[in-house]
Amino acid sequence: xxxxxxxxxxxxxxGSVYALVALGYTMVYGVLRLINFAHGDVYMxxxxxxxxxSAKLSVEAHPSLGKVVLVFLISMLGCALTGMxxxxxxxRPLRSAPKLTALITAIGVSMLLEFGGQAVFGPDPKxxxxxxxxxxxxxxxxxxxxxxxxxxxxxxxSLALMAILRHIVMKTxxxxxxxxxxxxxxxxxxxxxxxxxxxxxxxxxGSALAAVAxxxxxxxxxxxxxxxxxxxxxxxxxxxxxxxxxxxxGAVLGGLLMGLAETAVTTTKFSGFRxxxxxxxxxxxxxxxxxxxxxxxAREKV
Amino acid sequence: xxxxxxxxCLLLATVALLGAINEGLTRxxxxxxxxxxxxxxxxxxxxxxxxxxxxxxxxxxxxxxxxLAVSLNLINGITGQFSIGHAGFMAxxxxxxxxLTKFIGPRLIEALHLxxxxxxxxxxxxxxxxxxxxxxxxxxLVGVPSLRLKGDYLAIVxxxxxxxxxxxxxxxxxxxxxxxxPDIPLYTNFFWVYLMAVATVATVRNLxxxxxxxxxxxxxxxxxxxEAVGINTxxxxxxxxxMGSAFAGMAGALxxxxxxxxxxxxxxxxxxxxxxxxxxxxxxxxLTGSIFAAVSxxxxxxxxxxxxxxxxCAYGLVALGAVTAYPRYTARRPLFAINVALAVTxxxxxxxxxxGELEARKQYLRMIVYSFMxxxxxxxxxxxxxxxxxxxxxxxxxxxxxxxxKPVAA
Numbered sequence: 041x042x043x044x045x046x047x048x049x050x051x052x053x054x055g056s057v058y059a060l061v062a063l064g065y066t067m068v069y070g071v072l073r074l075i076n077f078a079h080g081d082v083y084m085x086x087x088x089x090x091x092x093x094s095a096k097l098s099v100e101a102h103p104s105l106g107k108v109v110l111v112f113l114i115s116m117l118g119c120a121l122t123g124m125x126x127x128x129x130x131x132r133p134l135r136s137a138p139k140l141t142a143l144i145t146a147i148g149v150s151m152l153l154e155f156g157g158q159a160v161f162g163p164d165p166k167x168x169x170x171x172x173x174x175x176x177x178x179x180x181x182x183x184x185x186x187x188x189x190x191x192x193x194x195x196x197x198s199l200a201l202m203a204i205l206r207h208i209v210m211k212t213x214x215x216x217x218x219x220x221x222x223x224x225x226x227x228x229x230x231x232x233x234x235x236x237x238x239x240x241x242x243x244x245x246g247s248a249l250a251a252v253a254x255x256x257x258x259x260x261x262x263x264x265x266x267x268x269x270x271x272x273x274x275x276x277x278x279x280x281x282x283x284x285x286x287x288x289x290g291a292v293l294g295g296l297l298m299g300l301a302e303t304a305v306t307t308t309k310f311s312g313f314r315x316x317x318x319x320x321x322x323x324x325x326x327x328x329x330x331x332x333x334x335x336x337x338a339r340e341k342v
Numbered sequence: 343x344x345x346x347x348x349x350x351c352l353l354l355a356t357v358a359l360l361g362a363i364n365e366g367l368t369r370x371x372x373x374x375x376x377x378x379x380x381x382x383x384x385x386x387x388x389x390x391x392x393x394x395x396x397x398x399x400x401x402x403x404x405x406x407x408x409x410l411a412v413s414l415n416l417i418n419g420i421t422g423q424f425s426i427g428h429a430g431f432m433a434x435x436x437x438x439x440x441x442l443t444k445f446i447g448p449r450l451i452e453a454l455h456l457x458x459x460x461x462x463x464x465x466x467x468x469x470x471x472x473x474x475x476x477x478x479x480x481x482x483l484v485g486v487p488s489l490r491l492k493g494d495y496l497a498i499v500x501x502x503x504x505x506x507x508x509x510x511x512x513x514x515x516x517x518x519x520x521x522x523x524p525d526i527p528l529y530t531n532f533f534w535v536y537l538m539a540v541a542t543v544a545t546v547r548n549l550x551x552x553x554x555x556x557x558x559x560x561x562x563x564x565x566x567x568x569e570a571v572g573i574n575t576x577x578x579x580x581x582x583x584x585m586g587s588a589f590a591g592m593a594g595a596l597x598x599x600x601x602x603x604x605x606x607x608x609x610x611x612x613x614x615x616x617x618x619x620x621x622x623x624x625x626x627x628x629l630t631g632s633i634f635a636a637v638s639x640x641x642x643x644x645x646x647x648x649x650x651x652x653x654x655c656a657y658g659l660v661a662l663g664a665v666t667a668y669p670r671y672t673a674r675r676p677l678f679a680i681n682v683a684l685a686v687t688x689x690x691x692x693x694x695x696x697x698g699e700l701e702a703r704k705q706y707l708r709m710i711v712y713s714f715m716x717x718x719x720x721x722x723x724x725x726x727x728x729x730x731x732x733x734x735x736x737x738x739x740x741x742x743x744x745x746x747x748k749p750v751a752a
Contacts, residue, residue, distance in 0.1 A: 319502030
């Protein structure tokens with residue numbers, strides 16, 4: 041029982057990180073109908089920005105809560121800027137181009153960030169600074185159940201960010217514009233929505249969430265490497281599709297499901313198949329519900 | 343039946359020609375190896391090029407890449423289904439074929455009393471057939487459920503499938519797992535690679551010319567309209583997908599029996615992207631474009647592999663300068679900005695790390711320039727070099743006629 045609870049918490053913690061990244065994929069897909077392959081690499085950049093920021097601020101030598109928050113903010117801002125630059129330079133010129141062209145460009149941007157990361161940061165894993173030292177908040181008598189402050193932090197921060205995101209999307213003007221564009225881009229544009237600006241805002245928002253996800257996972261692991269975004273990015277993307285791409289609650293549901301499934305597989309003797317479970321799950325769900333768990337079926341008009 | 347006769351003659355002629363080239367390459371290679379190093383310079387250039395085993399190796403890899411590019415073009419360019427898991431099917435074919443030749447091969451050789459040459463010429467075709475069948479079966483398994491979905495979903499499923507295959511391979515100890523499949527017999531030679539390449543190109547070309555090929559192109563151009571005129575779109579999409587997968591499997595088998603080992607890492611997402619870049623560069627839907635891009639990218643990658651790290655920076659800067667000076671280019675601000683950004687990065691890398699450290703990281707520099715070129719290609723010329731056009735003898739004739747017809751200035 042305790043073991044089950046422990047795995048449940050591990051799964052939810054991993055799942056909430058996936059969910060944060062998945063949100064970025066799903067929002068961009070919602071407004072642009074584009075799989076932003078570079079999103080996983082923005083998540084990697086988030087971890088690296090935090091790495092360099094905390095080295096500059098010497099957080100490890102003189103730890104303080106203010107500095108940790110500052111590291112988070114710097115990384116979020118950096119990633120938001122990166123996301124906006126990517127959108128402006130690589131995706132905006134292709135707004136009216138065929139889908140395939142945009143998709144290949146996205147793959148190109150992702151490769152550029154991966155190999156650029158390896159050239160600039162160096163290909164070897166780096167130890168991530170201990171911004172928030174791990175300690176057990178609760179430990180059961182048998183020792184099978186151990187909840188750390190980092191796990192609580194991951195889950196708490198993710199939930200808070202999702203709540204903020206929900207508020208932005210549902211209650212603000214720009215959120216309304218985002219929803220309008222994802223329903224019908226040209227019509228939204230005709231109604232006076234500045235499409236380009238809203239799309240840029242969407243990239244900034246998604247990238248900032250990815251930055252937080254990157255730092256949280258880096259705290260948890262605690263190493264970072266320039267290719268950390270490849271597998272996690274793919275899985276987060278699968279999570280977004282699982283929940284129904286373009287659907288924000290769907291991304292959260294998909295992320296949590298994915299984290300739980302992966303943790304569950306790790307405890308069985310099939311732990312070697314940990315990286316495959318995401319895709320097996322995806323194919324199974326797409327067979328039954330081709331538009332994902334919460335996705336709506338788009339009827340094609342002729 | 344004259345057409346049948348003509349085709350038979352063509353087939354025989356191809357086999358004879360490829361066989362002769364193969365024989366020639368072997369003989370020149372043997373002479374080349376026996377010649378003193380001092381005398382090498384005296385050999386004719388063609389012999390020096392053809393006799394160098396390294397050049398022959400590049401030629402064979404180019405052949406494998408032709409098969410891959412043309413088969414992916416059948417799925418992506420001609421049928422319009424976006425598949426990014428081609429390396430997965432390649433892996434299936436490669437591993438299936440290697441399993442056959444390594445575990446059943448020796449027994450067959452003993453039972454049939456085959457000479458080493460005979461073994462290659464009996465076992466390789468068997469392995470190729472098995473590889474094609476295995477990959478086709480996998481293609482069918484993936485294609486039937488996913489091709490009912492539209493657009494991006496297929497891309498995701500093929501990508502996921504490629505990952506699943508890799509994880510499966512890593513977890514099967516009998517075929518080497520994560521360490522790779524070692525000691526595969528060397529059966530692939532020029533003859534077999536190019537016979538298969540010709541077969542792939544001929545099959546896809548003839549398919550394009552047939553009614554079935556027109557149906558595939560109709561699916562690409564407008565799926566709803568194609569369905570409305572009575573084309574079974576799912577059937578055609580699955581058929582094209584299965585066929586493309588089978589060819590990819592064959593390419594995997596050829597590569598495995600040439601490099602003599604298989605490793606899961608060489609069939610990663612990056613390999614799929616490499617093939618994708620080839621067909622995009624050549625032009626989606628253009629066979630000659632795919633062939634040209636496959637050969638030139640293979641040769642280019644091999645030639646540039648030797649380039650030192652500093653040269654990569656210089657190369658990137660020169661390429662940047664060249665495209666930036668291009669007038670249509672300067673008018674497009676995003677492209678200009680990308681160039682400037684890359685130039686700054688390269689210069690920064692050069693000064694930050696110095697030549698020595700740069701040398702250690704040159705493989706990444708190479709890939710940076712490579713991915714940058716991909717982005718610029720997409721922004722500047724998304725239809726690739728040839729678009730959907732083909733280069734043929736007719737094309738040259740037309741150019742010649744146009745040139746001839748031009749009024750000569752007095």
